[in-house]
Amino acid sequence: MPDFTTTSYLDDLRSKLGTDWPTLSRARQTTATRRDELARLIVGEESEDANVVVYGSMARGEMTRESDLDWTLLLDKPVDPSDLPTSQRVAKKIRDAGFVEPGKTNIFGTMTSSHSLVHNIGGQDDTNANTTRRVLLLLESYAPGKCEAYVRVRRHILFRYVDDDYGLSFGSGQKIVPRFLLNDLSRYWRTVTVDFVHKQRAEAGGKWALRNAKLRMSRKLIFAAGLLACFECHLDEDAKRAREEIRSRSHRSAELIDYLERAFSVPPLEILARSVLRHAKLDTARLLFDNYEAFLALLDNPEKRKTLGNLDPNQVRDNEVFQEVRQISHRFQDGLTRLFFHDNKELYSLTEFYGVF
């Protein structure tokens, strides 16, 4: 089983490449400080059934100076009228402590019930907000304080993805990839890209360039990490027992759920680094991580971030900052293409088989 709790694959990769990613290191340090600060703020507001969960850059370990804080009060319990006042107190504490507030979508900064996350995977009631909350709970989330409900709900969700995937248990193919989960991650990624255009229209181009940059980099990163976590179920020697158990006559899913739970317990950059160490050439590793470093450095520059935040879509062609982030994103995409399609035959085979149809 990969030891995601004590090993930093990013540090291993850094050593292997003999390089330094100062912004990534600083972002990790900033994140740790801010997480501690938040944990102190919410003392007394949580229970084993109601945990504060953060998403976004704090969850990814990528906080820079202007990062906002996306959070929710995750409830896994019988209804209680006092939950709303609790979430409002948490919101006030976070605001008063100077954290940048979440966006206007109402997906974050309020309560989230576990029931719809677990029960409504697909179907009419699986709204964009529900899909976003569920998928992000797996791909980029973190519980800074108590974590019982958080751990429980994530496991419930993985249980649904694995246990309801009859192809995993009863399929005759040799590949063992959680396809129900993979399809939902793909659906989420496509939804994000479509919603990007929706927001462009609905908000008359406001923050278009900043959103575009994040779409090209951090949003794409979490999708790539999700795909890799799914593919590693088939490739990873540490998942061998999980594969055997689910294809045994008893079709036991517990080991695979446990494997995925551990895989998703670390930030997406760590998931990417682990797969890169296992499957990619060194040039690919440099393309991916040098350019992610460059992206974070750009976001950490107040002037450049401000420029992106205020840039009108009609001005992007002639804007140096936007062209810089565009070039960074192209090289990052090149790294992903090499990783998924060129460096490793097995990974290519899985990408070809599951990535399109």
Next chain:
Amino acid sequence: MRPIGFSTGAIAKGDFRRALEMMAPLRLPAVELSALRLRELPHLAEAAGELSLSEYRYISVHAPSNFAVADERRVVSLLRGLADRGWPIVVHPDVIFTDALWVEFGNKLLIENNDKRKSAGRTARELQALFARFPEAGLCFDIGHARQVDPTMNEAYLILQGQADLSQVHISEVNSFSRHEPLSSAAIEASRRVADLVPEHVPIILETLIDQGQSTMEQELFRASEALTSVLPVEA
């Protein structure tokens, strides 16, 4: 047939004599003498030698689940007398304050996985740390607690896959307020996911509270047998 029986506390709360009387006609092979409340323990220790227990192939004692550190020596001393009769002692991890006192029970000590209200002994990882401190102790696996902590039963699976020697099983429904209740269909279905990991010889103790007429012993025994029938086909 599995050694199966009830906790006396589930049949008649605080009155083990009454519970034993009620259970007698069923001629069950197993029983757990409950001293869940601290005040019950001295009475049980005093009466132990006089109780009519010859019918039972398996007898265990449930230690008090809540007492102060100051009471620990007295509790252990009273339990020592019961363990000397060959009866395993079931204890919740959160009342083990002084390891040295409990380690002396050796393999007569059965540590039970906790419900979600407690801060230790709930998960496989937490139990692993506990059993490292008590290497001779056995596991009293509470299916209801495990399901309350993780309704997918993955934690149950991980606990049962752990290193601890599975010595006894508690079965019941545990509601969101951590109260033991008669088995629901959902609890039965969940239990069946791990039933194949409970060997036939391991004693099963029902903790389904029926002291207020919520159900009958016969009904609960039937439901427990359903819960312990694996949904999984046996490996060829």
